[in-house]
Amino acid sequence: MSGHSKFANIKHKKEKNDAAKGKIFTKIGKELAVAVKEGGSADPANNSRxxxxIAKAKSNNMPNDTIERNIKKAAGEGGSADYEHITYEGYGPNGTAIIVETLTDNKNRTASNVKSAFTKGNGNVGTPGCVSFMFDRKGQIIVDKEEYDGDADDLMMQALDAGAEDFAEEDDSFEILTDPDDFSEVREALEEAGIHMASAEVTMIPQTYVELTDPKDIQNIQKTLDLLDDDDDVQDVYHNWDE
Structure with missing residues (x-):
């Protein structure tokens, strides 16, 4: 994983303007609503999802009152829309693989928008499973070195003892990987130890990366990613472009 840390991208997202922050909060609000509905409880103590x-919301600097308001709204009678998970897979320039995870209350709108984003970047949506085999689903926790005063070996042992699979040190951060089923347990162990996490989520990590050298290819994939990022129905986008 060395050289492919998501940390720079995470920092970039957090430093976006207020409008972008509002969009991120909207997306996390939908995730909170789904977590309450599918987890069967508005009490975090009884709902690991x-x-x-909530941990993801806090790492994105979402205010506590906003988090609580979203949870209360989701728990209320008819308080949240009936969102559906839909995943799209496809190809960007030069065979780059892209996975798009959405939460939508209108499948036709979402499908049209996602297809348009691929087309405008000179790519195409493929069939389910066409690129997901190129990724591993993992729990990923990023710790900013500036936020951690301890020893790297101590952090590694804490993570591995809690059930993590892998630990990597980057120039500016530490990356902890877990099996998706062990993610909550590892994250909570680190949280209880007082370790500040810049990011903590279950994600899709590419097995290999594709380097783009043609400026037009770079422009096209950036166009697709920007369009997807601006779509309110899109929750997460994963790709194997080596930025």
Missing amino acids: LRDV
Whole structure:
């Protein structure tokens, strides 16, 4: 994983303007609503998925009152829309692989928008499973070195003892990988130890990366990623472009 840390991208997202922050909060709000509905409880103590989304919300600097308001709204009678998970897979320039995870209350709108984003970047949506085999689903926790005063070996042992699979040190951060089923347990162990996490989520990590050298290819994939990022129905986008 060395050289492919998501940390720079995470920092970039957090430093976006207020409008972009509002969009991120809207997306996390939908995840909170789904977590309450599918987890069967608005009490984080009884809903591990909700605890994970709350941790994600806090790592994105979402205010506590906003988090609580979203949870209360989701728990209320008819308080949240009936969102559906739909995943799209496809190809960007030069065979780059892209996975798009959405939460939508209108499948036709979402499908049209996702297809348009691929087309405008000179790519195409493929069939389910066409690129997901190129990724591993993992729990990923990023710790900013500036936020951690301890020893790297101590952090590694804490993570591995809690059930993590792998630990990597980057120039500016530490990356902890877990099996998706062990993610909550590892995240909560680190949280209880007082370790600040820049990011903590279950994600898709490419097995290999594709380097783009043609400026037109770079422009096209950036166009697709920007369009997807601006779409309110899109929750997460994963790709194997070596930025």
